[in-house]
Amino acid sequence: MIKVAKFGGSSVADAEHFKKIRSIIEADPSRRFVVVSACGRRYKSDAKVTDLLYLVAAHVRYHVSCDDLLTDIGQRYFDIADELGLTYPIREEFATFAEKAKAGDLTTEELVxxxxxxxxxxxxEYLGLPFLDAADVVAFHHDGTLSMTRTQALIQERGIPGGFVMPGFYGATREGRIMLLDRGGGDISGSILAKCLDAALYENWTDVSGFLSADPGVVPHPQPISRITYSEMRELSYMGASVLHEEAVFPVMEAGIPIAVKNTNRPLDPGTIISDREDYVADEPIITGVTGKRNFVAVHILKDHMSNEVGIVRRVLSIFERYRVSIEHIPSGIDSFAVVVQGEDVKDSLWSIVADIKTEVQPDGIKVVDDLALISTVGRNMSGRPGISGSLFAALGQEGISIRMIAQGSDEINIIVGVRDVDFERAIRAIYSAFSDGDHLLELKDLKRAEAASHPASVR
Structure with a gap:
């Protein structure tokens, strides 16, 4: 059985973490294929090596000295090598790299x-495994997109069957030009390798013991999630849960390979298993997790007899497309609908978009709401179960929280509500509490509240 183990930046921050990783690898002979990120923070105020390297690239671009930065980065690696007694000539290799960086001989991608x-x-060297350069096996097209077909062929051709260590985050074109994945791309690299090796399990090791059912900064002591589906993970990641890069699920999801999110500092913790199993287990929670994001903007368009007018929604959406703005949700009524977008996406164009809508669509009214937060309640076990939304709305109503928008996916695994930004954390706590018995998110606290709850309008 093959397990691919990917270790994030916090897991490779210093020599002590290297030692923890070796213990993890030696504890299971199936863990012979390892992917690592760059050294992360050693403590709260520390800097990630990747961030420092991007800063070096900026200094070089603007002809500012980066000697101190390179000295700090190099020392991180020297300290690890010295403490672990490694023989790899890191000082010589890093010195050569630093000279090329300062001379401007490296692209930003090569440098980072x-x-x-x-x-x-x-x-x-520390694990006693061969090194496999990602530039030799992770293949990119010239436009910066990943070539999965070539990557799979190269890993089969050049990968060492007994195991190896591969750096994450980058690959190369046929001509050897280094290309980067998105930030957090080490997770994607591990997922790609797992798919190409047809692994039985992709382990993603980080500094938390899997997913929690809510943000511990908002809900005190939220329950851990033992099992979650790919769809649920995507919903939670997109709406703010950041344990795993959301794009990392696609390669393994296509191959049907489960992901285990584990804690390098607490390797015996069960963590979270992400898989495509959607079957219901009796003692599992109804709600898998509650999360959300702030800073959304809703543009409400009102027009009498809108339901009889063909093409009005299309015309509005084409205006947003013209400004290259992605649409999050479109809640609608008989004579109105709203277009919900991320505030960051329209910070420089919102009023131009509104002006174009007025000119081209000629609505009877248009209103902008810019203090909107969206909260997503996710759970595969909600599907087909009566009383869930009623209990959720009642919980918010009892807290005096006004619901400004409601959306639910057709697969019924999530309910999204929009609330005022100032109510964001209070709303998450109210929803979490509504489905909690104090120890586990197992059953509705009070199904009678669901029967009495009135459903608010879709758009307010």
Whole structure:
């Protein structure tokens, strides 16, 4: 059985974490394929090596000295090598890299990728495994998109069957030009490798013991999630839960490979299993998790007899498309609908969009609400179960929280409500409490509230 183990930046921050990783690898002979990120923060006020390397690239671009930055980055690696007694010539290799960086001989992608490269070099020696450069096997097209077909062929051709350590986050084109994945791309690299090796399990090791059912900064001591589906994870990740890069699920999801999110500092904790199993287990919670994001904007368009007018929604959406703004939700009524977008996406164009809607659509009214927060309640076990939305709305009503928008996916695994930004945390706590018995999110506290709850309008 093959397990691919990916270790994030916090898991490779220093020599002590390297030691923890070796214990984890030695504890299970199936863990022979390892992917690592660049060294992360050692403590709260510390900087990630990747962030420092991007800063070096900016200094070089604007002809500002980056000597101190490079000294700090190099020392991170020297300390790890010295404490672990490694023989890899990190000082010589880093000195060569630093000279090329200062001379402007490296692209930003080449420069930034060295964080993962040097981490993997040291880790390979420490674990006694071969090093496999991601540039040799993770294939990119010239437009920066990943070539999964070529990647799979290269890993089969060049991968070492007995195991290896590979840096995450980057790959290369046929001509050898280094290309980067999105930030957090180490998770994606591990997922890609798991798919190409047809692994039985993809383990993503980080500094938390899997997913929690809510943000612990908002809900005190939320319950851990033991099992979650790919769809639920995507919903939670998109709406703010940031344990795992949301794009990391696609390669393994397509291959039917489960993901285990584990804690490097507490390896015996069960963590969270992400898989495509959607069957109901009796003692599982109804609600998998509650999360959300702030800073959304809703543009409400009102027009009498709108339901009889063909094309009005299309015309409005084409205006947003013209400004390259992605649409989040479109709640609607008989004579009105709203277009909900992320505030960051329209910070420079909102009033131009409104003006174009007035000119081209000629609505009877248009209103902008810019203090909107969206909260997503996610759970595969909600589907087909009566009383869920009623209990949720009643819980918010009892707290005096006004619901400004409601949306539910057709698969019934999530309910999204919009509330005022000032009510964001209070609303999450109210929803969490509504489905909690104090120890587990198992059953509705009071089904009678659901029967008495009145459903608010879709758009307010």
């Amino acid at each position: 990728s060295r964080g993962e490269y040097f981490t993997a070099r040291l880790m390979a």
